Amino acid sequence: MDREILDRFRDGDESAVKTVYERFRGPVFAISLSVLHDHGLAADATQQTFIKAWQAATTYDPDRELAPWIYAIARRTAIDLYRKHSRSVASEDVDSTSLPPALDTIWEIFEVRAALDRLPEEERQVMKLSHFAGLTHVEIAEHMGIPVGTVKSRSHRAHQRLLDMLRHVGET
Amino acid sequence: MSEERADYLATASGNPPDRERLDLIRGILGHEATWSEPPPEVADHLFAAIATAPTVVTQTPQRRRWPLAAAAILGVAAVAILVAGMLGVFSNPNEQLVAIEGTELEPGASGRAWIREADAGWWVRIDLEALPAAAEGTYYEGWFWNDDGEGVSIGTFHLRGGDEEVILWSGVDPADYPAVWVTLEDEDGDPSASDRVVMWGRPDES
Numbered sequence: 001m002d003r004e005i006l007d008r009f010r011d012g013d014e015s016a017v018k019t020v021y022e023r024f025r026g027p028v029f030a031i032s033l034s035v036l037h038d039h040g041l042a043a044d045a046t047q048q049t050f051i052k053a054w055q056a057a058t059t060y061d062p063d064r065e066l067a068p069w070i071y072a073i074a075r076r077t078a079i080d081l082y083r084k085h086s087r088s089v090a091s092e093d094v095d096s097t098s099l100p101p102a103l104d105t106i107w108e109i110f111e112v113r114a115a116l117d118r119l120p121e122e123e124r125q126v127m128k129l130s131h132f133a134g135l136t137h138v139e140i141a142e143h144m145g146i147p148v149g150t151v152k153s154r155s156h157r158a159h160q161r162l163l164d165m166l167r168h169v170g171e172t
Numbered sequence: 173m174s175e176e177r178a179d180y181l182a183t184a185s186g187n188p189p190d191r192e193r194l195d196l197i198r199g200i201l202g203h204e205a206t207w208s209e210p211p212p213e214v215a216d217h218l219f220a221a222i223a224t225a226p227t228v229v230t231q232t233p234q235r236r237r238w239p240l241a242a243a244a245i246l247g248v249a250a251v252a253i254l255v256a257g258m259l260g261v262f263s264n265p266n267e268q269l270v271a272i273e274g275t276e277l278e279p280g281a282s283g284r285a286w287i288r289e290a291d292a293g294w295w296v297r298i299d300l301e302a303l304p305a306a307a308e309g310t311y312y313e314g315w316f317w318n319d320d321g322e323g324v325s326i327g328t329f330h331l332r333g334g335d336e337e338v339i340l341w342s343g344v345d346p347a348d349y350p351a352v353w354v355t356l357e358d359e360d361g362d363p364s365a366s367d368r369v370v371m372w373g374r375p376d377e378s
Contacts, residue, residue, distance in 0.1 A: 014222055050218050054222055131198060162194075
């Protein structure tokens, strides 16, 4: 992100806060939903995350990357909300599938979503139709109204870009 | 092997770490959360909060004097005064974060108060947990309190709407009134603080 935007964000500039929100709303919501398994709670966590980030903006050092700073606030906020919500429901209603993911998984989700948001839209759409919707290349081509060869080339480029952007993910 | 799988593996060019990394990425790409977007209302509420936070005034501060006898009784009573201190990731010189805990009247309650200096005074946001809604005919009141037994109201709330985030406002410097109190009040027109202190905290203890 542009250094000027980071400086203005630290200074509490509202337009800079909006830019930061647009950049990180997807990754923040993704990890919030992964932790909370509820769209309403994830929306609350996302809103609280960015309010806290705005309130603490003067403590942010623009010489450091913004993503880890935002991530730390988002993770803490989602887990706090998870614990608060867990206390308000009967213990028998909380099964193992609703437990939050491990911390390294939360981070990986944040990074993957951030990388997806940086893909060209046509490649991002192919990734979504392939991996989330489970369509074949032929089905994607029919859905998007493009040749199968174009789907293949976009898929290949998207995978390569994701791999390049996420080489640090999964390292121990 | 499907053509998609062959194409997918070709990207990794036979490099085992890359294949493992792609498998990890692929797993994450298959989840709904990865592709979800927050509803538009999140942005609306966020920017409304930013735009209005420094200018919101919820109540004109009024000085109250706590009867010394009552203060002594309160001090002797089994008030569950728990240690409060600075919490959280942030260290903003213009912002304090105070942990507040329930007294013996509400032992399960807890919360955090963010106090931020603004042009018109001090903006106070309190996030509460497990404090029940005030019954009809009653309400909660926030206070800044000093060691001389003097308290200044920072606003009232009831929590009957379900929202546990409360925005209050102070015209006095919290450095001069370092304790944060929440009392339960009756709707009887009496402006002085009741002796029902349900939550308490101060930032200078650790």
